[in-house]
Amino acid sequence: MLKNLNPHVYDIACIQEPYLNPVNLANASNLRQYWDVIYPTDHHANPERSQTIILVNKRLSKNNWHIIPLKSANVMAIELTGAFGKVCIYNIYNPCDSDSTLHFMERHMASERNSQRHHTQQ
Secondary structure (H helix, E strand, O other): OHHHOOOOOOOEEEEEOOOOOOOOOOOOOOHHHHEEEEOOOOOOOOOOOOOEEEEEEOOOOHHHEEEEOOOOOOEEEEEEEEOOEEEEEEEEOOOOOOOHHHHHHHHHHHHHHHHHHHHHHO
16 A cells, blocks of 8 residues: 555655554555655554554655654654644544543643643743
């Protein structure tokens, strides 16, 4: 599937349950040529298998996006900035047998709201 992702059509791809090779990396023939492969923050340190990756087209300037650090194998995010302002893109994998990812997102979003309130009050 990844080798068929057309970099002339797409700028960002959120992948869930990616194939990871024996050294815990996603790879396909054209992946590194056209895409920056973004893994969850603790991908290599966390014993839990990462269930999400984000592919960012190399045509997008690294000055216009950054990774939002999150402590989850199932959730990751990037923030894009430009003339449009800012937008966050989340890739969320929620396993069928657990609500832990939903609880993680509830805590994260509450923290984000509190942070935004604090910044607007200054």
